[in-house]
Amino acid sequence: MTTAFGTGVTGPDGHQLDQIQLSGVSARGYHGVLPSERQTGQEFRADVVLYMDARPAAAGDDLARTVSYADVAADVHDILKGDPADLIETVAERIAAAVLARPQIEAVDVRVHKPHAPIPVPFADVEVAIRRDRTRVPVVAAPAALHGLEPAADAVPAELEPQDFEPVARPVAEEPEPFRPEPYEPYQPVEQSAPVAQPAVEEPEPLPVPELIAPEPLGVIPAAWELQAEAPAQPEQRENLAKEPVFQQGEQFQPEEQFQRGEPFQPQEQFEPEEQFQPQEQFQQGEAFQPQEQFQPQEQFTPQEQFTPETAFEPVQQYESLQGLDQRPGIDQRNSFDQQLQQFEPQQYDQAQYDQPQQGFEQQPFEQQRRDAQPNQYDQMFEQQYDQGDMETTRVSAAVPDPAVGQPEPAFAQEQFAQEQYPQEQQYQAEPRDRFDEVPAGYVEVVVAIGANLGDPQATMRSAVAELDRVPGVQITDVSPLARTAAVGGPEDQPDYLNAVLLARTTLSARALLQACLEVENLHGRTREERWGARTLDVDLITYGTLTDSAEDIEIPHPRAHERAFVLEPWSQIAPEAVLPGLGGGPVGQLAATAPDRTGIRWLALDWLTDPEPEQGSGGPTVSNQPAVADDGQDGRSAEMPPALPPSLPPSGRPKASPGGPVVEVPGGGQPQAHHSGPVDLDGPPQQDPYAGGTHPQAYSSGPVQGPGGSVPIPHQAQAAPVAPPAGVPGTGSPVPPPEEALVPAPPAPIAPRAVRDTAHEEPAHEPLPPGSPAPAKPVFAPVNPSRQQSGVFPPMNGAPQEPSSPVFAPVGPPPNGASDADRNGQSNGHSGGHSNGQLNGLRDAYDNDHTVIRVPGYATEQSLPPSDGPIDSVPSWVPVRDERGRDA
Numbered sequence: 069m070t071t072a073f074g075t076g077v078t079g080p081d082g083h084q085l086d087q088i089q090l091s092g093v094s095a096r097g098y099h100g101v102l103p104s105e106r107q108t109g110q111e112f113r114a115d116v117v118l119y120m121d122a123r124p125a126a127a128g129d130d131l132a133r134t135v136s137y138a139d140v141a142a143d144v145h146d147i148l149k150g151d152p153a154d155l156i157e158t159v160a161e162r163i164a165a166a167v168l169a170r171p172q173i174e175a176v177d178v179r180v181h182k183p184h185a186p187i188p189v190p191f192a193d194v195e196v197a198i199r200r201d202r203t204r205v206p207v208v209a210a211p212a213a214l215h216g217l218e219p220a221a222d223a224v225p226a227e228l229e230p231q232d233f234e235p236v237a238r239p240v241a242e243e244p245e246p247f248r249p250e251p252y253e254p255y256q257p258v259e260q261s262a263p264v265a266q267p268a269v270e271e272p273e274p275l276p277v278p279e280l281i282a283p284e285p286l287g288v289i290p291a292a293w294e295l296q297a298e299a300p301a302q303p304e305q306r307e308n309l310a311k312e313p314v315f316q317q318g319e320q321f322q323p324e325e326q327f328q329r330g331e332p333f334q335p336q337e338q339f340e341p342e343e344q345f346q347p348q349e350q351f352q353q354g355e356a357f358q359p360q361e362q363f364q365p366q367e368q369f370t371p372q373e374q375f376t377p378e379t380a381f382e383p384v385q386q387y388e389s390l391q392g393l394d395q396r397p398g399i400d401q402r403n404s405f406d407q408q409l410q411q412f413e414p415q416q417y418d419q420a421q422y423d424q425p426q427q428g429f430e431q432q433p434f435e436q437q438r439r440d441a442q443p444n445q446y447d448q449m450f451e452q453q454y455d456q457g458d459m460e461t462t463r464v465s466a467a468v469p470d471p472a473v474g475q476p477e478p479a480f481a482q483e484q485f486a487q488e489q490y491p492q493e494q495q496y497q498a499e500p501r502d503r504f505d506e507v508p509a510g511y512v513e514v515v516v517a518i519g520a521n522l523g524d525p526q527a528t529m530r531s532a533v534a535e536l537d538r539v540p541g542v543q544i545t546d547v548s549p550l551a552r553t554a555a556v557g558g559p560e561d562q563p564d565y566l567n568a569v570l571l572a573r574t575t576l577s578a579r580a581l582l583q584a585c586l587e588v589e590n591l592h593g594r595t596r597e598e599r600w601g602a603r604t605l606d607v608d609l610i611t612y613g614t615l616t617d618s619a620e621d622i623e624i625p626h627p628r629a630h631e632r633a634f635v636l637e638p639w640s641q642i643a644p645e646a647v648l649p650g651l652g653g654g655p656v657g658q659l660a661a662t663a664p665d666r667t668g669i670r671w672l673a674l675d676w677l678t679d680p681e682p683e684q685g686s687g688g689p690t691v692s693n694q695p696a697v698a699d700d701g702q703d704g705r706s707a708e709m710p711p712a713l714p715p716s717l718p719p720s721g722r723p724k725a726s727p728g729g730p731v732v733e734v735p736g737g738g739q740p741q742a743h744h745s746g747p748v749d750l751d752g753p754p755q756q757d758p759y760a761g762g763t764h765p766q767a768y769s770s771g772p773v774q775g776p777g778g779s780v781p782i783p784h785q786a787q788a789a790p791v792a793p794p795a796g797v798p799g800t801g802s803p804v805p806p807p808e809e810a811l812v813p814a815p816p817a818p819i820a821p822r823a824v825r826d827t828a829h830e831e832p833a834h835e836p837l838p839p840g841s842p843a844p845a846k847p848v849f850a851p852v853n854p855s856r857q858q859s860g861v862f863p864p865m866n867g868a869p870q871e872p873s874s875p876v877f878a879p880v881g882p883p884p885n886g887a888s889d890a891d892r893n894g895q896s897n898g899h900s901g902g903h904s905n906g907q908l909n910g911l912r913d914a915y916d917n918d919h920t921v922i923r924v925p926g927y928a929t930e931q932s933l934p935p936s937d938g939p940i941d942s943v944p945s946w947v948p949v950r951d952e953r954g955r956d957a
């Protein structure tokens with residue numbers, strides 16, 4: 069019998085019972101069979117329908133005669149986030165038990181959703197729905213601590229642990245038949261209904277009763293309904309239950325018994341044990357699955373063959389020609405590489421091509437991966453790395469001062485990098501170790517996430533964008549808005565992160581690309597002391613085409629991308645239709661909207677690449693290759709890293725660089741720099757190339773960003789003198805031009821979006837940075853993803869700023885309970901705050917005044933606030949979080 073969720077239940081008096089419906093209770097839970105699910109957790113949601121007679125309570129207006137839905141919600145929440153279970157069935161059962169512990173409740177429907185279940189195809193949700201009542205009682209115990217009343221007499225005792233479970237025995241006669249299949253009628257040949265006899269050959273043989281002998285070494289495995297007298301099913305038993313037939317050795321097959329037990333109908337014809345069902349033999353002899361024979365890698369995928377002159381891309385020749393180009397003075401080598409790359413027909417990465425198992429790396433069916441339930445190699449690697457107390461840093465290169473905080477930037481070792489990536493003799497002859505080494509025939513679209521919360525995160529990330537784009541064979545095609553996000557995982561009291569996502573295309577193999585990402589991390593002094601610790605720069609490879617695979621050193625897609633709003637939200641801003649492949653994947657917008665850390669996203673800023681170079685403070689920049697050290701007793705940040713963002717605060721401690729308040733200098737012809745939703749032209753030649761005459765061999769610069777206002781340079785970090793690349797970082801030794809010289813000095817145009825001006829001059833209460841602090845960068849904040857906005861908010865301006873035609877988001881209100889930001893963080897951020905603007909909450913500071921900050925569509929406060937007719941508020945859209953780290957409080 070199937071029961072539709074929420075459909076009526078008849079009460080003892082024959083009438084339909086009343087209902088209390090509770091839906092969408094959610095929590096981060098750790099249920100699941102995969103180690104990563106147990107470790108990282110994910111969102112679970114539950115809906116509950118309580119069936120009861122509401123009249124007694126209503127008659128007396130008496131809460132005691134009903135149940136408090138708040139108590140039920142608390143129970144559900146506790147169960148969702150409580151003891152991990154393998155199955156959401158178990159979670160649902162626990163909820164049912166908790167509800168039925170209340171004697172007023174006659175029946176309950178429970179639905180448990182696991183919207184980010186590790187399912188390797190796009191999907192919207194997975195759920196289980198159960199109905200339990202006083203006769204069909206739950207089969208697991210309710211948790212010990214309930215928020216409601218005393219357990220009902222016939223409920224499973226709350227003190228039972230799940231492992232003590234014995235399904236509640238009830239006489240079979242009392243139990244409604246769960247499944248009554250039609251009596252099996254063997255096929256009757258036509259002659260029974262037709263007078264004309266059919267030829268004998270067409271008559272079916274009488275079906276013998278098969279004598280199924282359980283294959284060795286199966287033991288006796290009780291069916292679920294037999295468990296009441298048995299010990300609880302242990303995990304391995306459950307696994308066997310799922311995998312193997314439930315036959316006792318030597319037992320004769322009794323189809324009738326099966327039907328009585330409600331087993332799925334198994335027609336006799338299916339069982340021809342001698343011929344068709346010999347699982348042991350099949351698996352032992354490997355006849356059914358012999359990938360070595362079936363797949364001939366030379367035919368399936370032969371890199372050498374793919375790179376024929378007819379194909380779009382000829383890497384070796386390409387490289388040679390680049391070598392020549394490289395020697396010509398005045399030619400931007402990286403640009404020439406990528407310019408030529410653009411001529412090639414895109415050859416999208418095709419997962420299907422790789423889904424053919426190839427010699428050397430066997431395909432493991434997803435189900436088998438699940439059953440193995442081994443921590444994946446990536447997780448194991450982490451555990452190995454971080455479980456060691458005296459863990460060495462895993463940097464492959466020597467420490468490099470972080471140019472983002474003012475140290476000389478090492479020359480990016482382009483040539484040597486290219487040689488390492490493209491050794492001419494070996495690149496295409498070497499047998500790839502696995503598919504991560506496969507070099508694509510054309511470019512593959514990839515997604516890269518960057519983040520930082522030490523040093524000067526914004527400047528570092530700007531550098532990183534340019535550096536990644538400079539990697540031969542990598543071309544950045546779009547850059548997301550910059551998100552300020554609460555740190556997820558790792559030590560408490562980390563500074564907030566800045567995060568962004570880059571879309572790129574590459575002709576590198578996945579492994580080579582990841583290596584390049586790690587090199588860029590290393591250029592910025594990345595160290596690894598503890599898992600998810602604060603870092604100067606993190607560069608993660610999120611996707612590589614549609615590749616889904618893992619190896620010891622690499623996993624694609626990034627195994628935690630699907631649950632990270634700090635990746636998904638910026639990504640969805642520039643690619644709203646994007647779909648994350650792989651386990652737990654799906655449409656990034658949807659994933660972002662339900663990601664557990666979504667409330668940790670404070671705001672998004674648009675022009676973070678294009679705003680002027682941060683000035684360096686008189687005290688000079690600081691370098692920190694160490695994680696934040698709580699030397700001030702406040703937020704765990706070293707006093708010498710003022711640009712790092714304190715945890716859970718709106719940007720603070722960043723005085724206006726311009727005394728004019730929110731006037732934003734926008735290079736590139738005076739256009740306001742709305743988010744460049746189109747491709748980022750990081751390759752194109754500067755408009756005025758100071759090295760055009762060949763005076764500088766590496767005048768590639770970080771290139772301009774093509775924005776609505778024209779080319780805007782991505783500033784590079786200033787440096788006083790070229791330095792040799794660090795050991796382990798490939799380099800040419802060539803001097804790197806002073807980046808500011810390589811950039812087009814665009815006339816600054818004082819532009820401030822109307823919305824900024826409306827609010828920014830009001831009580832710019834903030835305290836100046838301590839003497840010697842570097843001046844902050846001044847990102848221009850503008851609407852997130854123009855496609856999501858109502859039009860006209862930040863139109864291009866010629867001359868006078870235009871009024872926004874319509875509001876985008878309502879002002880952000882004060883936090884609940886009047887709690888100040890500092891209150892919530894248990895610290896003071898060193899500014900007095902305090903604004904008289906009624907919309908504001910006293911948390912604005914200079915940063916706020918400088919930037920228009922928008923809220924993230926779909927996040928908490930937007931949903932709870934009505935649209936406003938006013939301009940965009942300049943208050944950051946940080947929102948109260950369940951706790952400050954994006955986790956459930």
Ligand SMILES: Nc1ncnc2c1ncn2[C@@H]1O[C@H](COP(=O)(O)OP(=O)(O)OP(=O)(O)O)[C@@H](O)[C@H]1O
Nearest residue numbers: 596600606607608609610621622623624625626628
């Ligand atoms: N897709 C990937 N992106 C980035 N690193 C990866 C990827 N797959 C494997 N790795 C490896 O993971 C290792 C650990 O990476 P890192 O220390 O940056 O982790 P993290 O950023 O702190 O945590 P997380 O992986 O959860 O983002 C790196 O050495 C890298 O080689």
Ligand SMILES: Nc1nc2c(c(=O)[nH]1)N=C(CO)CN2
Nearest residue numbers: 519553554555556565600634
């Ligand atoms: N907000 C935020 N939290 C994180 C981040 C990050 O980039 N942003 N990266 C991590 C490890 O990659 C761990 N936690």
